[in-house]
Amino acid sequence: MRDRIWIVAGLAVFVALITAPFWRARRDVGDLAKLPVLTLPANQTQCVAPVAYMRASHMKLLMAWRYQVVREDERKYVAFNGKVYQKNLTETCLGCHNKEQFCDRCHAYAGVPSPYCWSCHNQPQAGASAVSAAALQPQAQPAPGARRSPDRLLSRMSGWPVSPVPRRAQ
């Protein structure tokens, strides 16, 4: 008889925990089903891929870009509409999109708060981005013969905020 109190109490705790999302949703029911508000780029109307693809799979695109740039030295991206972009998170993506007002809002909403993109890439500042672009300029135009040389890749990598060691097969 005394045990029943504990069993019923335990069951009540279980039910309370499992229905917690319902109680929480009741509390602020008004703005729950609203998607986060994003600040869209002012100067562009079309991203490098259709919106539905970008929304679901932009991370796949970024991973593909990273691999192609770092391992294969492929920097040009021909978009679905024939436009050519640089495969560059800091300059292509963040050139239009603002991290705080675009990336972070959906990421916070979906519970993916800080992907490790941001341990290397930063939101370019208005002045700083011009400086860093200028600093990278000599390395961005190498001699034609040195296109796929690991040394060149290494030297380019060393100019980045964090320098990972390239593990490229010789």
Place this chain on the structure above:
Amino acid sequence: MSALYSLLAVLALVAAGLEGGRTGAGRDALTLIVPYAAFTIFLAGFCVRVLRWAWAPVPFHIPTTCGQQKSLPWIRQAKVDNPSSKWGVLARMAAEILLFRSLFRNNRARMAEKRLILGESKFLWLGALAFHWALLLILLRHLRLFIQPVPAWVNGLERLDGFLQIGAPQLYISDVILLAALAYLLYRRFRDPAVRYISLFTDYFALFLLLAIAVSGVLMRYFVRVDVLSVKQFALSLAAFRPVDLRALSPLFLAHLLLVCTLAAYLPFSKLMHMGGIFLSPTRNLANDSRRKRHINPWNYPVKKHTYAEWEEEFHDKLVAAGIPLEDEDAGKAHTD
């Protein structure tokens, strides 16, 4: 055969989920009726079963013990495996629920050159432990879809789970462990003829269902991407009882949802109810103190007794006539003759 039937049942569910969203009515059924119905069945069924267990009579302490009982002071007691106090029982239950202590004892008998050899067999324990912990972690991670704003500890769990930082979306360790453990547990049922012989439809069905849920989830995360924003919007609208327009949900997500709903609705009626039952195992959650404490059956009623004194009084004359000594008159007298 039962393995085949249960596989077919799960595949039918997958097909229903994939195809059901094509029509408006099917979509409404899959996204509104099925989730609410499944959740209600789960909650009500779970509560009914636990309450029925709670009202089942457990008159005496019946623990099965696995160590030295508390006895003389110089004999060391196995305080967890043979608990005599509440704290011992608590430790024993914690070991049972969190670490599957009983399963750790699993052993294996085999014949080798006409000799019986008993050996340890820990793989079932390892597979079960890996599966259950991974499942718990995955369930808790799913809270990110049901709660807005996402609690910090859910984000922390995700970061912990993805700390290998492989790829984007990050590979979760729990996903890998869950799939590996489920694959092993299924393989174990097929491999050993003895285990296969005692495996029923429900054993395979639970495994296939969980495997289908895991595979559809992994597909959605790593391979066939779905729009997480609309998924979260859908989950929140379900929680708030405010349905939203849901054309953005993909067939794969609907299949995942239908499988999860099936699992939830099936759970209270199946052996998966061990989720609640493990807390109520009388052979584990009672202290072994029946030699030190008197446990009185709680539903004892006053039994109609007929004592010897009353019997003697009833047959007094006949006893005297037969020369049988009487207790109440001869009590205390020494019979020396």
